[in-house]
Amino acid sequence: xxxxxxxxxxxxxxxxxAAIEFIADPEHGAADLFIxxxxxxxxxxxxxxxxxxxxxxxxxxxxxxxxDEARAxxxxxxxxxxxxxxxxxxxxxxxxxxxxxxxxxDESFKACRFIIEEIKHRAPIWKxxxxxDGDSEWVQGHALCSHGPVTYExxxxxxxxx
Amino acid sequence: xxxxxxxxxxxxxxxxxAAIEFIADPEHGAADLFIxxxxxxxxxxxxxxxxxxxxxxxxxxxxxxxxDEARAxxxxxxxxxxxxxxxxxxxxxxxxxxxxxxxxxDESFKACRFIIEEIKHRAPIWKxxxxxDGDSEWVQGHALCSHGPVTYExxxxxxxxx
Amino acid sequence: MExxxxxxxxxxxxxxxxxxxxxxxxxxxxxxxxxxxxxxxxTLRELVPGFRDDELIEKSALATNRRVLTNSDCVNExxxxxILPPVCGG
Amino acid sequence: MExxxxxxxxxxxxxxxxxxxxxxxxxxxxxxxxxxxxxxxxTLRELVPGFRDDELIEKSALATNRRVLTNSDCVNExxxxxILPPVCGG
Numbered sequence: 001x002x003x004x005x006x007x008x009x010x011x012x013x014x015x016x017x018a019a020i021e022f023i024a025d026p027e028h029g030a031a032d033l034f035i036x037x038x039x040x041x042x043x044x045x046x047x048x049x050x051x052x053x054x055x056x057x058x059x060x061x062x063x064x065x066x067x068d069e070a071r072a073x074x075x076x077x078x079x080x081x082x083x084x085x086x087x088x089x090x091x092x093x094x095x096x097x098x099x100x101x102x103x104x105x106d107e108s109f110k111a112c113r114f115i116i117e118e119i120k121h122r123a124p125i126w127k128x129x130x131x132x133d134g135d136s137e138w139v140q141g142h143a144l145c146s147h148g149p150v151t152y153e154x155x156x157x158x159x160x161x162x
Numbered sequence: 163x164x165x166x167x168x169x170x171x172x173x174x175x176x177x178x179x180a181a182i183e184f185i186a187d188p189e190h191g192a193a194d195l196f197i198x199x200x201x202x203x204x205x206x207x208x209x210x211x212x213x214x215x216x217x218x219x220x221x222x223x224x225x226x227x228x229x230d231e232a233r234a235x236x237x238x239x240x241x242x243x244x245x246x247x248x249x250x251x252x253x254x255x256x257x258x259x260x261x262x263x264x265x266x267x268d269e270s271f272k273a274c275r276f277i278i279e280e281i282k283h284r285a286p287i288w289k290x291x292x293x294x295d296g297d298s299e300w301v302q303g304h305a306l307c308s309h310g311p312v313t314y315e316x317x318x319x320x321x322x323x324x
Numbered sequence: 325m326e327x328x329x330x331x332x333x334x335x336x337x338x339x340x341x342x343x344x345x346x347x348x349x350x351x352x353x354x355x356x357x358x359x360x361x362x363x364x365x366x367t368l369r370e371l372v373p374g375f376r377d378d379e380l381i382e383k384s385a386l387a388t389n390r391r392v393l394t395n396s397d398c399v400n401e402x403x404x405x406x407i408l409p410p411v412c413g414g
Numbered sequence: 415m416e417x418x419x420x421x422x423x424x425x426x427x428x429x430x431x432x433x434x435x436x437x438x439x440x441x442x443x444x445x446x447x448x449x450x451x452x453x454x455x456x457t458l459r460e461l462v463p464g465f466r467d468d469e470l471i472e473k474s475a476l477a478t479n480r481r482v483l484t485n486s487d488c489v490n491e492x493x494x495x496x497i498l499p500p501v502c503g504g
Contacts, residue, residue: 020178020197026253029201032194032274035182036414039191039265052413053337055406057389059413084413091188096414103201105278112194113271116414124387124406125413126337138338141412144385144392198504214503215427217496219479221503246503258504278504286477286496287503288427300428303502306475306482 003071003079003101007063009056011087014094023079023101030105032112036096038089042139046132052095054086055124062123066115070100073114074107082115084125095127165233165241165263169225171218173249176256185241185263192267194274198258200251204301208294214257216248217286224285228277232262235276236269244277246287257289327353329399333364334406338380342372346404355399357386364407384409417443419489423454424496428470432462436494445489447476454497474499 006022016035023031038050063082071078081099089095098115102108119125121142130136168184178197185193200212225244233240243261251257260277264270281287283304292298333347349367351360361381368375385408386393392408399405423437439457441450451471458465475498476483482498489495 016182016195017179024199024254026202029199031197031199033178033197034267034271035193035195036267037186037191037193040188053340054413055334055336055387055408058387058391058406061390092186105196105198109196109271109275116267120412120414122411123413124336124408124411126409127412128337138341138409139412141337141410143383143410144387144408145394215430216503217424217426217477217498220477220481220496220498223480282502282504284501285503286426286498286501288499289502290427300431300499301502303427303500305473305500306477306498307484 001077003077005064005067005079006081006083007060007067008083009054009059009086010083011085014083014085014097016094016097019081019083019097019099022081023099025079025101027077028079028101028103030103030108031099031101032105032108034096034098034112034116035094036116038091038093038095040091042129045129047091047129048132049088049090049093049130050095051088051128051130052084052086053126053128054084056086058124059084062119066118066122069118070111070114074111075102078102078107078111080111080115082119084119084123088130163239165239167226167229167241168243168245169222169229170245171216171221171248172245173247176245176247176259178256178259181243181245181259181261184243185261187241187263189239190241190263190265192265192270193261193263194267194270195259195261196274196278197256198278200253200255200257202253204291207291209253209291210294211250211252211255211292212257213250213290213292213298214246214248215288215290216246218248220286221246224281228280228284231280232273232276236273237264240264240269240273242273242277244281246281246285250292329353329355330402331360331399332404334404336406337409337411338377339384339407339409342368342375342377347371351399353400357393357395357397360386360399360405361407380409381407419443419445420492421450421489422494424494426496427499427501428467429474429497429499432458432465432467437461441489443490447483447485447487450476450489450495451497470499471497
């Protein structure tokens with residue numbers, strides 16, 4: 001039986017209890033939970049908070065694709081919970097929660113790690129760090145390229161060179 | 163600064179919230195939590211519960227050694243929470259909780275995975291499965307060999323061949 | 325006369341330094357991704373006199389709600405798109 | 415006369431099928447791990463007439479509260495030990 005997904009972008013504080021409860025399954029003996037939090041420094045600067053900007057529709061689509069890819073690699077029965085925060089967080093605030101459960105532990109660990117790595121590269125989410133000196137800055141990231149299912153839409157006019 | 167350890171063997175239900183709270187750290191941006199639970203089947207048999215037998219003193223010593231080894235590999239600042247349940251659990255009950263936090267995610271994932279793998283092989287813990295047919299059985303495991311710090315104690319008498 | 329398409333471009337991340345909300349612009353039917361990005365740059369320069377961050381546009385991708393567009397894509401209907409700087413979620 | 419040592423052996427896991435609690439036994443000063451395990455087998459056979467699980471003893475390790483003993487260890491004081499079947503925690 002195919003496992004369950006809970007995928008969300010939330011402006012309310014993320015709940016580790018909700019994640020753990022969602023993935024619980026009597027057929028699963030293992031779960032791995034990744035918690036991303038705001039830390040008080042980055043690249044030598046003292047940070048007091050981070051604002052997350054999220055392109056919600058495409059982020060949720062990316063999460064759905066990641067779930068499909070994780071199940072193709074580590075088993076259709078995986079239960080997967082992914083939530084990303086949108087808005088401003090203070091130090092220690094939870095920016096992302098990923099929880100995966102599976103019958104055995106190897107699949108949970110690998111799928112959870114895969115999902116966070118891919119989110120960092122593929123999900124349209126940005127962060128703006130707020131520094132204790134009053135400054136703030138959008139953090140440099142990874143250039144996006146298309147990963148999604150191939151749904152080629154032909155051009156009506158040809159543009160040589162593009 | 164060296165990170166914190168919480169190491170325990172508990173006859174009370176294990177608390178994921180306590181684990182997550184313990185490892186939280188304003189300098190850490192990542193945490194990984196592994197949750198081991200009792201599942202409803204094993205090797206084709208229908209399971210209704212598991213009893214865990216724990217040699218507490220040596221288990222705690224093993225946990226301490228694993229923390230030292232994890233810090234040697236992935237950074238002294240790791241915060242580490244390890245609790246193992248002792249007694250009987252029903253399906254879904256939490257048998258082990260391992261949580262590790264670190265400045266960046268790679269260290270949390272690797273240290274958490276390392277600790278659960280080593281516990282499976284090195285911690286003196288045994289489980290007895292209770293089946294729905296009323297039967298029960300001690301689960302086959304991994305033969306222990308000595309891993310601890312080398313504290314060779316010389317023999318007062320020589321026993322050739324041993 | 326060549327048909328033109330109306331695009332609404334949502335801005336994210338570092339683009340919010342320059343403009344909040346979205347941009348409205350017109351492009352020729354069948355415009356390439358590069359042409360749309362050129363038009364975004366021109367529109368931003370009109371709206372924000374100090375805008376000179378061509379590198380940000382260069383490194384950004386265009387996307388619909390469903391997928392990131394590639395350089396072989398082109399636009400052939402009026403639609404909503406988003407311009408996405410390099411990402412760093414999680 | 416050879417000095418003997420008193421050992422108390424805690425039993426875990428599958429040994430609980432045969433006996434709950436611990437075993438008391440005497441060994442010669444300087445006894446090897448193998449000798450202690452032989453003595454454990456003999457004591458169990460006395461306590462539990464049906465005991466024939468020599469393989470369980472064979473595959474088990476001896477340990478103190480601090481570490482698992484190796485075959486090069488030997489016993490030279492009266493002490494508490496534990497006999498540990500193959501493990502499967504987590």
